[in-house]
Amino acid sequence: MVGHDSTVEETLSALDGRSTGLASEEAARRLTSHGPNRLVDTSGRAPLTILLAQFRSPLILVLLLAAALSAAIGNAIDALLIAIIVGANGVFGFAQDYRAEQSLLALRELAAPDAVVRRDGAVTQIAASDVVPGDVLLLAQGDAVTADARLIAAQALACDEAALTGESLPVEKSTAALPAATPLAERSNMVYRGTTVTRGRAEAVVVATGMETEVGQIAGSLATAVEPQTPLQRDLDELGRRLGLGILLVSSLLAPLLVVLAGTGLVQAGLTAVSLAVAAIPEGLPAVVTLTLTLALGVRRMAGESALVRSLPAVEALGTVDVICTDKTGTVTEGEMTVSRVWVPDRVVDLSEPAVTDSQLTQLFEIGVVCNDATETVGDPTEQALLAAAQWYGLDPDAVREAHPRVDEQPFSAETQQMMTVHDDVAFVKGAPRMVLDRASHVRTEAGIVTLDEPMRARILEQTEAFAAQALRVLAFAARTNDGPLVFVGLQGMLDPPRAEVSAAVADCQRAGIDVKLVTGDNRTTATVIAKQIGLRGATLDGTELDALSDEALAERIDDVAVFARATPTHKVRILEALQARGHVVAMTGDGVNDAPALKRADVGVAMGIRGTDVAAQSSDIVLLDDNFATIRTAIRNGRAVFDNIWKFVAYLLSANFAEVVLVFVASLAGYLILPAVQLLWINLLTDGLPALALGVDEPGEDVMDRTPRASATGIVDRPLLGFLGGAGLAAALVMLALMVVVLDGAPTVTPYALTMVFTGFVLLEFVKLFVVRWLRETPFVNLWLFLAVAGSLLAQLAVVYSPLRTYFGTVRLTIADWRLLAVTVAGGGVLFVLVALLVKRFDARTHS
Numbered sequence: 001m002v003g004h005d006s007t008v009e010e011t012l013s014a015l016d017g018r019s020t021g022l023a024s025e026e027a028a029r030r031l032t033s034h035g036p037n038r039l040v041d042t043s044g045r046a047p048l049t050i051l052l053a054q055f056r057s058p059l060i061l062v063l064l065l066a067a068a069l070s071a072a073i074g075n076a077i078d079a080l081l082i083a084i085i086v087g088a089n090g091v092f093g094f095a096q097d098y099r100a101e102q103s104l105l106a107l108r109e110l111a112a113p114d115a116v117v118r119r120d121g122a123v124t125q126i127a128a129s130d131v132v133p134g135d136v137l138l139l140a141q142g143d144a145v146t147a148d149a150r151l152i153a154a155q156a157l158a159c160d161e162a163a164l165t166g167e168s169l170p171v172e173k174s175t176a177a178l179p180a181a182t183p184l185a186e187r188s189n190m191v192y193r194g195t196t197v198t199r200g201r202a203e204a205v206v207v208a209t210g211m212e213t214e215v216g217q218i219a220g221s222l223a224t225a226v227e228p229q230t231p232l233q234r235d236l237d238e239l240g241r242r243l244g245l246g247i248l249l250v251s252s253l254l255a256p257l258l259v260v261l262a263g264t265g266l267v268q269a270g271l272t273a274v275s276l277a278v279a280a281i282p283e284g285l286p287a288v289v290t291l292t293l294t295l296a297l298g299v300r301r302m303a304g305e306s307a308l309v310r311s312l313p314a315v316e317a318l319g320t321v322d323v324i325c326t327d328k329t330g331t332v333t334e335g336e337m338t339v340s341r342v343w344v345p346d347r348v349v350d351l352s353e354p355a356v357t358d359s360q361l362t363q364l365f366e367i368g369v370v371c372n373d374a375t376e377t378v379g380d381p382t383e384q385a386l387l388a389a390a391q392w393y394g395l396d397p398d399a400v401r402e403a404h405p406r407v408d409e410q411p412f413s414a415e416t417q418q419m420m421t422v423h424d425d426v427a428f429v430k431g432a433p434r435m436v437l438d439r440a441s442h443v444r445t446e447a448g449i450v451t452l453d454e455p456m457r458a459r460i461l462e463q464t465e466a467f468a469a470q471a472l473r474v475l476a477f478a479a480r481t482n483d484g485p486l487v488f489v490g491l492q493g494m495l496d497p498p499r500a501e502v503s504a505a506v507a508d509c510q511r512a513g514i515d516v517k518l519v520t521g522d523n524r525t526t527a528t529v530i531a532k533q534i535g536l537r538g539a540t541l542d543g544t545e546l547d548a549l550s551d552e553a554l555a556e557r558i559d560d561v562a563v564f565a566r567a568t569p570t571h572k573v574r575i576l577e578a579l580q581a582r583g584h585v586v587a588m589t590g591d592g593v594n595d596a597p598a599l600k601r602a603d604v605g606v607a608m609g610i611r612g613t614d615v616a617a618q619s620s621d622i623v624l625l626d627d628n629f630a631t632i633r634t635a636i637r638n639g640r641a642v643f644d645n646i647w648k649f650v651a652y653l654l655s656a657n658f659a660e661v662v663l664v665f666v667a668s669l670a671g672y673l674i675l676p677a678v679q680l681l682w683i684n685l686l687t688d689g690l691p692a693l694a695l696g697v698d699e700p701g702e703d704v705m706d707r708t709p710r711a712s713a714t715g716i717v718d719r720p721l722l723g724f725l726g727g728a729g730l731a732a733a734l735v736m737l738a739l740m741v742v743v744l745d746g747a748p749t750v751t752p753y754a755l756t757m758v759f760t761g762f763v764l765l766e767f768v769k770l771f772v773v774r775w776l777r778e779t780p781f782v783n784l785w786l787f788l789a790v791a792g793s794l795l796a797q798l799a800v801v802y803s804p805l806r807t808y809f810g811t812v813r814l815t816i817a818d819w820r821l822l823a824v825t826v827a828g829g830g831v832l833f834v835l836v837a838l839l840v841k842r843f844d845a846r847t848h849s
Helices: 008-014 024-034 047-053 058-072 076-107 214-224 231-261 266-280 285-297 299-304 312-318 359-370 381-393 397-403 433-439 454-469 502-511 524-533 543-547 551-560 569-581 593-601 614-618 629-669 677-687 690-697 719-744 752-776 784-802 816-843
Strands: 114-119 122-127 136-140 148-160 196-208 307-309 323-326 338-344 347-350 408-410 418-422 426-431 442-445 448-451 473-481 487-495 515-519 539-542 561-565 586-590 604-608 622-624
Touching: 008 148, 008 196, 047 076, 058 076, 136 148, 214 593, 307 629, 312 604, 312 629, 323 569, 323 629, 338 359, 338 381, 338 454, 359 381, 359 397, 359 426, 359 442, 359 473, 359 487, 381 397, 381 473, 381 487, 418 433, 426 433, 433 454, 433 473, 433 487, 454 473, 454 487, 454 524, 502 515, 502 629, 515 524, 515 569, 524 539, 524 561, 539 543, 539 551, 543 561, 543 569, 551 561, 551 569, 569 586, 569 593, 586 593, 586 629, 593 604, 593 614, 604 614, 622 629, 629 677, 629 690, 629 719, 629 752, 677 690, 677 752, 677 784, 690 752, 690 784, 719 752, 719 816, 752 784, 752 816
Parallel strands: 323 515, 323 586, 442 487, 515 561, 539 561, 586 604, 604 622
Antiparallel strands: 114 122, 114 136, 136 196, 148 196, 307 622, 338 347, 338 487, 408 418, 418 426, 426 473, 442 448, 473 487
């Protein structure tokens, strides 16, 4: 592909193009040949893929096997009910994931919707997708570049290429050919898709469109990047495999045992085995975990908190993050330049203080307004900052410009590092301090205009260095009346200041055991100053120093480094891999196209929604709609709360299934099928349904950001959960077995009355345990949704006892005396649950740490 190493004539010749543009017929032919100027989506999931993913859990597969066995032995109702629950869970999970994918579409149209080109020798506006190689683009300030193009003419052109190269300041452009080995970030004669013109005008011939652009090539390479599983996904996959194998093993052994030891018939033994499988399987686990995440940090709620969750399990992974690698510009900082301090001989004025009017400052700010091509909404960020400073001083930029109409100009160039505008009676200059000083012969002081002697030159340079040491970008300003001398007027120092809320967010993360590292393309001084302002402490490493380190040496040093300056997207990947080699769980932010590989490889990739590119957003797990670091802190807090809620749900659900297995197994060995499959499914539906789901909206504990991150190797099924699962499950089984003995009253077979009492007692006992589980994790008591869910589930249970539905569930009406017996039984079970919870708390402090 022709490009930066070719002359303008060579480029036009290779593309069979001309500076006057293509003919419409030729453009149409090339559009057919090259295809539309669009990026192919390499990461989005098709609806069918999303749907099939809902049924890949081993638990779901075992349930479907249980449904098939039920149908095979004639239990059509049981088979149908299992199939309905599995299908409902799958449809619900699909709806949530599909909604997240669709919500991202609002962020995908980040490129300009059209382009201005020359066609048939005339200037015309076309859709960006219709741009073809050989087209001549006409670019002006504020335009988005729609394709990769070689500059053929440029006037004071500068482009914001942060999205592609990470360079935070606009890049000056020219038309001269460059050596073939010139790095992408230094190809000053090229403009690239996804970048923006911040100043000047240009004409450029398109050399690549669509997937052939630099953006497109990176997008295509993402298909081979490995996206790691989140801790939650790993935990649930392992849990599902173990439960599935265990269920199949126990169920397959139970039927022969019943036939051989108890003399049970084959059909009855088969029914019991199916019941045991149904009892053991937590039907709602795969879909409910997704729903819990959705309720806690789902698309709608997180959108209200300025974040779009693309990969819901990754939200829980935020709770295990112990390192955040964050960009600076627009994430930690405001994302716009602001003049903070100015200097006129011999005093510094801080713009955080009220303005005081005098002639020196008036001329300084007037030059900043007039020697300036920006408006309040469009233009170079540096020039926009000068307008804002003048407004702080009390000037009206429009009025100042009207008073000094421009008659000529010398645009800013990389060679002169200055800009000059000429007016009726005066010329104004702004530029790099040393360059302006070299041309100036006088200086304006409080006493008037005097000769610029060496001591004053030294003071100006000293002040320039002092501003630079404060991470300020410094511009010098001068004026010349008619043919008089160039008079130095003063300095304006500007920076992109930290967001007001970031320091507190960083402190919260540090208190939570999370190390924050600043990774920026800015220079060492600026990066270090900003890092100190937001509370980061540690060494600074710049890109050159990083390149000199081997991967092993970098991994050894990386924990002590707080700031990475002059870092490129390639450096980001090395930093990420070094941290992961040290066992860290890393959240990585990014906005540029070249950030996409790091975002995809990170444990949690966080893209920017305002400044970010489409490719970065599609490679991420979370998109920040406000580009704000504080939103990451909020997401981590919510991620930890999500894990707490999932932990409570899993503890509640598995202890119930364990109790059911023990109850069914022991009762079957005694010759009783105490809970048939349809009743077990109903119990699971009530307890795994609305009440368990309501755990997903439990408020986080006040100490959620006072804990250290959960180790990624520590799964959901940890020691506290196992302790509660075993203790509470055995307690519930023993209580229900005792109730069964009482209500059977010596009957040789299970009666409908005994079934109804154990069935209803188990449901009530599970609701009591629900509140014990919440207390175990020190959850605030009030949760209106939980109370409503319990009330609704109780009404549903009453319906299967007192309505015609009892025909399908094999239940009978209960009397007041029966309810008194159930109340005593459930109260006893509740006491046992509390004792188990106290023991768990005592012997493992991790239940609340």
